[in-house]
Amino acid sequence: xxxxFERIIKENIGILHKLCRxxxxxxxxxxxxxxxxxxxxWRASEKFRGEAKISTFVYQICINTALxxxxxxxxxxxxxxxxxxxxxxxPAPDAEKDERLQRLYAAIRELKPVDRAIxxxxxxxxxxxxxxQILGISKTxxxxxxxxxxxxxxxxxxx
Amino acid sequence: MNExxxxxxxxxxxxxxxxxxxxxxxxxxxxHDKLRRKVKIEIWLQGAxxxxxxxxxxxxxxxxxxxxFIAVLGVWYIPELRKLYQRENDKKGDVxxxxxxxxxxxxxxFRRTRIVMYVFTPLAIPAVFYGLGFFDKPSxxxxxxxxxLIKPLIIYEVLTIIATEIYFAILYTPALNELKNLxxxxxxxxx
Numbered sequence: 001x002x003x004x005f006e007r008i009i010k011e012n013i014g015i016l017h018k019l020c021r022x023x024x025x026x027x028x029x030x031x032x033x034x035x036x037x038x039x040x041x042w043r044a045s046e047k048f049r050g051e052a053k054i055s056t057f058v059y060q061i062c063i064n065t066a067l068x069x070x071x072x073x074x075x076x077x078x079x080x081x082x083x084x085x086x087x088x089x090x091p092a093p094d095a096e097k098d099e100r101l102q103r104l105y106a107a108i109r110e111l112k113p114v115d116r117a118i119x120x121x122x123x124x125x126x127x128x129x130x131x132x133q134i135l136g137i138s139k140t141x142x143x144x145x146x147x148x149x150x151x152x153x154x155x156x157x158x159x
Numbered sequence: 160m161n162e163x164x165x166x167x168x169x170x171x172x173x174x175x176x177x178x179x180x181x182x183x184x185x186x187x188x189x190x191h192d193k194l195r196r197k198v199k200i201e202i203w204l205q206g207a208x209x210x211x212x213x214x215x216x217x218x219x220x221x222x223x224x225x226x227x228f229i230a231v232l233g234v235w236y237i238p239e240l241r242k243l244y245q246r247e248n249d250k251k252g253d254v255x256x257x258x259x260x261x262x263x264x265x266x267x268x269f270r271r272t273r274i275v276m277y278v279f280t281p282l283a284i285p286a287v288f289y290g291l292g293f294f295d296k297p298s299x300x301x302x303x304x305x306x307x308l309i310k311p312l313i314i315y316e317v318l319t320i321i322a323t324e325i326y327f328a329i330l331y332t333p334a335l336n337e338l339k340n341l342x343x344x345x346x347x348x349x350x
Contacts, residue, residue: 006180017175034176042187064257071337100160101168114344117254123169136255137345145347150162157160 005045009038012058015124021105022116023066033069040065052133059126059134063117070113107156111149118142119149201241209233215290222290228283232275239271258342265335269327276323281312 009016016037024030040061048057108116114135121131128139128146135142160168212229216222242264252260285308 003184005184009178009180013175013178014173018169018172021172038178038183039187039190060253060257063254067254067258067341068261071334071341098168098172101172104165104168112344114254114341123166125166125170134253135345136253141347153165154160157165 004048005042008041008045008054008058012055015055015058016062018120018124019062019066019117022108022120023070023113025109029069033066036069037062037065053130056130056134059121063134066117067113103157107153110156111152115145115149118145119153122146122150198241201237205233205237219290219292221292222287224286225283225290228279228286232279236271236275239268242268255342255345258338258345262335262338262342265331265338269331272323272327276319277316280319281316284308284312284315 016034020030020034020037024033041058044057044061048054052060108119111119117135118131121134126134128142131142131146132139209230212226216226288308
């Protein structure tokens with residue numbers, strides 16, 4: 001029988017995958033961050049009572065985890081091997097085939113960590129309101145930053 | 160590429176990895192059980208340390224001050240240390256709130272560690288001497304004995320401050336600065 005946790009992951013695995021692509025630079029880091037996101041969602045899902053949309057909930061946890069990951073909070077080898085030391089996931093199929101997608105991820109990775117989150121939410125067609133709710137900033141701030149970030153992204157991709 | 164093409168490209172990326180959920184659930188349960196056992200052991204150890212510290216007081220009643228210091232350390236400081244290493248994120252909350260909480264947790268840990276190292280520990284040393292009867296020598300007054308401890312205490316205090324600040328600078332300050340930087344990025348443009 002599928003648990004709530006499994007359902008949440010299956011329905012939102014795209015969020016984890018894309019945020020891991022955006023916040024990591026190699027397969028090892030990808031697997032490490034993906035695993036940590038799974039752990040964090042699993043812990044939080046026990047206390048989730050439907051106060052927000054599930055995708056909002058997943059985004060908040062994954063972005064928090066990714067930012068902590070990049071800030072190297074508590075990233076000891078011991079901690080990330082706590083789940084029996086093996087990578088639990090099968091590696092993502094070769095996603096590098098699409099050169100345009102490669103370039104898009106590379107361009108996003110050049111942005112500041114917080115800006116990567118804003119762009120990811122924008123590309124997933126989240127509203128300003130939802131983006132503001134996830135990040136804890138104002139809608140106006142989201143709009144202002146997104147306008148600048150879209151320009152930056154286009155410049156990087158047309159070079 | 161225009162904006163719509165970018166969104167289509169992004170949303171078309173379905174290359175997420177496959178997860179063996181049975182193995183994952185089992186590993187998570189095992190990990191969670193290990194964590195609960197670890198927390199239980201830590202709580203028992205804490206309690207036992209506090210109790211054991213009071214045993215010598217029956218033989219050397221003046222060690223009560225030192226014992227109280229250890230008890231305060233156990234109750235006031237060790238949980239703070241544990242909070243720092245907790246895998247939080249089980250708190251609901253937006254990204255900004257989460258970052259702010261992490262910063263507060265680290266700053267609280269720094270503050271408490273400084274109080275323990277710079278204030279409590281130097282007081283604990285004379286308390287041990289006092290408890291073991293060093294201040295009971297009939298030939299010297301209490302104030303003479305206290306003054307004789309001043310020089311070693313000053314040296315101890317200076318070395319403690321240097322060691323503690325180096326410890327923070329190496330282990331925690333880079334991460335704290337990065338968290339503050341992330342919060343500043345979020346706050347940029349906020350009115």
